[in-house]
Amino acid sequence: xxxxxxxxxxxxxxxxxxxxxxxxxxxxxxxxxxxxxxxxxxxxxxxxxxxxxxxxxxxxxxxxxxxxxxxxxxxxxxxxxxxxxxxxxxxxxxxxxxxxxxxxxx
Amino acid sequence: xxxxxxxxxxxxxxxxxxxxxxxxxxxxxxxxxxxxxxxxxxxxxxxxxxxxxxxxxxxxxxxxxxxxxxxxxxxxxxxxxxxxxxxxxxxxxxxxxxxxxxxxxxxxxxxxxxxxxxxxxxx
Numbered sequence: 001x002x003x004x005x006x007x008x009x010x011x012x013x014x015x016x017x018x019x020x021x022x023x024x025x026x027x028x029x030x031x032x033x034x035x036x037x038x039x040x041x042x043x044x045x046x047x048x049x050x051x052x053x054x055x056x057x058x059x060x061x062x063x064x065x066x067x068x069x070x071x072x073x074x075x076x077x078x079x080x081x082x083x084x085x086x087x088x089x090x091x092x093x094x095x096x097x098x099x100x101x102x103x104x105x106x
Numbered sequence: 107x108x109x110x111x112x113x114x115x116x117x118x119x120x121x122x123x124x125x126x127x128x129x130x131x132x133x134x135x136x137x138x139x140x141x142x143x144x145x146x147x148x149x150x151x152x153x154x155x156x157x158x159x160x161x162x163x164x165x166x167x168x169x170x171x172x173x174x175x176x177x178x179x180x181x182x183x184x185x186x187x188x189x190x191x192x193x194x195x196x197x198x199x200x201x202x203x204x205x206x207x208x209x210x211x212x213x214x215x216x217x218x219x220x221x222x223x224x225x226x227x228x229x
Contacts, residue, residue: 031214033215043219048206048213086150086151088216090214090215094153094165096153097150097153099150100151
């Protein structure tokens, strides 16, 4: 299953909303996770099951969608949110990631 | 807290071999499925292999099938990746990753990552 992320990159001002998209080449139901990766750091699980926040993830991060279209929304971007975000499907083998969306400071 | 510490990376010639290790602590290693995920320099993420909590079930990505083998030693809390017939495009940081379920039934998403070990394949 090919995962395609858009846009790339995304320029956002602090305090604004960021909307990231992830599209699957076939339905993955809700078997979709989102990760955040900051430079020099490992990926961090944000969302699983398309919309469930992982432990300790702030409420400004929300996920939605099912089937082939998914969205990660970050409301009121903080300085620590500027990073690369990846989606990953886990319905079928091989497990596959999107190419990532970089959220940068406008 | 969960700690995953990889070792064994380095520079190797094409066709060579390496064995990566991942020492796990801070959780019940023997209850968790584990993965190797790699990331080429300034590139995205690629799942490499998975092994069930008891080591009975293993799957490898097509790109490494027949060349890489994942294994584990639950008595030593250690995950391994045997890498043979290495190619230039295997150059990546290899991360040891824990399954997100915390139990015997895997979730197939990833909740804890090691810092990784760099494998460079070059002549």
